[in-house]
Amino acid sequence: MKQFFAFIKKEFFHIWRDKRTLFILLGMPITQIIIFGFALTNEVKNSKMAILDLSKDASSKQLIQKMSIGKYFDATSVLYNYQEVEPIFKKGKIKMVLIIPQQFANDLQHGNQAHIQLICDGSDPNVANTLSTYATAIIKDFQSQLVKEQKLPYRIETDIRMLYNPELKGAYSFVPGVMALILMLTCAMMTSIAIVKEKEMGTMEIILVSPLKPFGVVIAKAIPYMLLSMVNVITILLLSVYVLDVPIRGNLILLLSEGLLFTITSLALGLLISSITDSQQVAMLISLMGLFLPTTVFSGYMFPIENMPIPLQVMSNMVPAKWFYFIVKTIMIKGLGFQYVWKETCILIGMTVVLFGLSIKNFKTRLS
Amino acid sequence: MNKENVIVVNGLTKSFGDFVAVDHISFEVSKGEIFGFLGANGAGKTTAMRMLCGLSTPTSGKAMVAGFDVFREAEKIKQNIGYMSQKFSLYEDLTIKENIQFYGGIYGLTKKQIQEKTDYLVAHLHLQNHQNSLVKSLPLGWKQKLAFSVAIVHDPAIVFLDEPTGGVDPVTRREFWELIYDASERGITVFVTTHYMDEAEYCHRVSIMVDGRIEALDTPKGLKKTYDSVSMDEVFLKLARKAVRGE
Structure with missing residues (x-):
């Protein structure tokens, strides 16, 4: 010993x-x-985003505001037509483009469906994935606010809670x-x-x-x-x-x-x-x-x-x-x-x- | 077994498959003797020495080291021998004192014994001013003398030296041999392999191995007479040329 x-x-x-x-x-x-x-960190904060708003009305403005108000996105560029989308990605200045089509407000008010396009930079798959998830969540939230103003027979709301790690x-x-x-x-x-x-x-x-x-x-x-x-x-x-x-x-x-x-x-x-x-x-x-x-x-x-x-x-x-x-x-x-x-x-x-x-x-x- | 003989080897053999590295060697070494173990590279010296140190089990034959059987009592042999190899055997990043304490410690010396040994060795080797310096700062000759002193720190019956003086000048080698004579006078048997023929002359008796067998065993004087040579160098060359085994 x-x-x-x-x-x-x-x-x-x-x-x-x-x-x-x-x-x-x-x-x-x-x-x-x-x-x-x-x-x-997996969290993506303050990602630069470009906006192509062809609808230009109250509801599209609302949505854009909702997107950029949080900590996830910064709307840094404003685009005016589709031709500008690809060059701005090529320059590498932004990670995502939010496109609101012309008939957005119209569809929202008269039809049952409105479309929004999100374009992400897929060369960085993890970031792209995270960003589209964040954006989708924000859009959903926006939608449920709109829905509240109307009467609907059914509504399912998802309440997500992250167990053990609430802030992810x-x-x-x-x-x-x-x-x-x-x-x-x-x-x-x-x-x-x-x-x-x-x-x-x-x-x-x-x-x-x-x-x-x-x-x-x-x-x-x-x-x-x-x-x-x-x-x-x-x-x-x-x-x-x-x-x-x-x-x-x-x-x-x-x-x-x-x-x-x-x-x-x-x-x-x-x-x-x-x-x-x-x-x-x-x-x-x-x-x-x-x-x-x-x-x-x-x-x-x-x-x-x-x-x-x-x-x-x-x-x-x-x-x-x-x-x-x-x-x-x-x-x-x-x-x-x-x-x-x-x-x-x-x-x-x-x-x-x-x-x-x-x-x-x-x-x-x-x-x- | 003769009481004075500390190593008795009889027909000791080690083979690795078909290759017989050590082929029925027999010899005796008495207490306090300085026994030179010579042979060209590949002659089987190291294998023979490993068996005597209890590091490897012989294939056949008999050997008693310090009164213990190499087959059955290897652990007891280890307690009673010291060993210094051609590769350097002190810890370079430890001080002189710490090296002595470590080797004393692993041989189970008490604190008091270690303290006494440290004082003695430091004084004996004139290292008083260096006992707290790292070993790596010492010149090679000093390191080797210290390594030898450390190898016999527990006063073993036998000390095995495997080409201990590689790379030092003849003067330092001579000083190293003073230490070996000292140990021999204190009754420690010295079993030494070497490539330097001037060192072979310093031994009491010398054995020369060729191709796994002991080809000659006598005092340096006797060997020179038998082989009609003026120096050990000549004796060695005459014998080693018979080898068929390469390196």
């Missing part, structure tokens, strides 16, 4: 001496949270995602690099000749990174609560324990990587390509997994971050308890056991 602590102490010296890496490790969650929380804030899904990403990076990458470094420097041989058990060495190397990762988890939680206003609705202890579990899963992955490579560069490349990418793509916080082709959906199940993301979201954002995440927790535990088993087996075969 004393040998074990001597080793951990040495590991801390390594981390402490390498101030730059330490700074990156501890600074990464802060920058990531700030970048993801503020810069990368992007941060609600980014915080759990960033947490998965950061833990994956600090644990898996740093542990694998730390172990491979010993191999590269030739100190691994000395350790293997010493009475320390190889498994003990591996665990001793992982412990400092586990502690660092827990510091990161706490940093992320503090930032999300006090800076991004993302609440922790569920049980904090449960959340932290799940964090610890995922840390151990990542460590196991790091060990596996270190057992198959001999150089720090390779370890880093494998960690980045093999962990960073799948974590970002398949955890579900950037791209919805349900929309992926079936083979990719199946693949996503092998990514531990996907399960952790679900767990954090459920506990933190939805405020639900362990009975809602036990299945995912079991999957993570299972993955960890398999990964540990594989890396120990690899270590043993390499030694003999």
Whole structure:
């Protein structure tokens, strides 16, 4: 046991001496949270819009006013004919054109149907989608105001409430995602690099000749990174609560324990990587390509997994971050308890056991 | 087993598939002896040494190291040997003191023992003013002397040195050997592989491996006489030329 602590102490010296890496490790969650929380948001505000109003009457004016009064659209240009539509998109000055045809007011008053055209810049599909949704909602709202003035036999009004995240804030899904990403990076990458470094420097041989058990060495190397990762988890939680206003609705202890579990899963992955490579560069490349990418793509916080082709959906199940993301979201954002995440927790535990088993087996075969 | 013999090897063999890396080698090394283990690259030195350190299990044969069987008691062997490799074996980003503390720690020395050892080593190697400097700031010769001192910090029965003096000048090498003689006088057996024939002359006895077998084993003086050579260099060349195995 004393040998074990001597080793951990040495590991801390390594981390402490390498101030730059330490700074990156501890600074990464802060920058990531700030970048993801503020810069990368799905909300589209103050989009520039052009208006082609061929109707020019009271109701079209009303609609235009309604559109530009909110925080979503700024009517920056006014067009006078259809020929102007395409050039203004080409200039890239606007994201959407609202076209109100000449017979709009007439149709509205005499016929049962009036048409409005929305043209969006589809080269940026996500933005285009969001904008058309916002615009449609505003138009619907406008319509229901008009309808109120008349008597109609039936009327269905949709009241939409966004559960757990009423304002549809992007941060609600980014915080759990960033947490998965950061833990994956600090644990898996740093542990694998730390172990491979010993191999590269030739100190691994000395350790293997010493009475320390190889498994003990591996665990001793992982412990400092586990502690660092827990510091990161706490940093992320503090930032999300006090800076991004993302609440922790569920049980904090449960959340932290799940964090610890995922840390151990990542460590196991790091060990596996270190057992198959001999150089720090390779370890880093494998960690980045093999962990960073799948974590970002398949955890579900950037791209919805349900929309992926079936083979990719199946693949996503092998990514531990996907399960952790679900767990954090459920506990933190939805405020639900362990009975809602036990299945995912079991999957993570299972993955960890398999990964540990594989890396120990690899270590043993390499030694003999 | 002779009480004075700390290494007894009998017909030790290691094969990887069809390839026999170490082919029935037998020898004995007595307490406090400086035993040179020579051979061209690929002759099987490293494999033999790994087996003696308990790092790899022999295919057949017998070997006792520090009184323990390499097959069954590898863990006990590890507790009783020291090891220094050709690749550098100290942590460059730790200070001298921290390195000594770490190696003392993993061999289970008590705090007090570590403190005494640190004071002794620092004084002995004239490093009083440097004990808190990082190892990477030291010249190579100092690092190697320190690495050797650290390898025997737990007073092992045997210390294995795998080409310990690569890349240093003859003067520093000579100083390094003073430390080896010191250790030998304190009863520590030194098992050393080397490529430098001037170092081979410093050994009490030398074995020369060719193609996995021990081709010659005697004192440097005896070897020179047997092979009618003026230097160990000549002896080595005469023997190593017989090799059929490439690198």
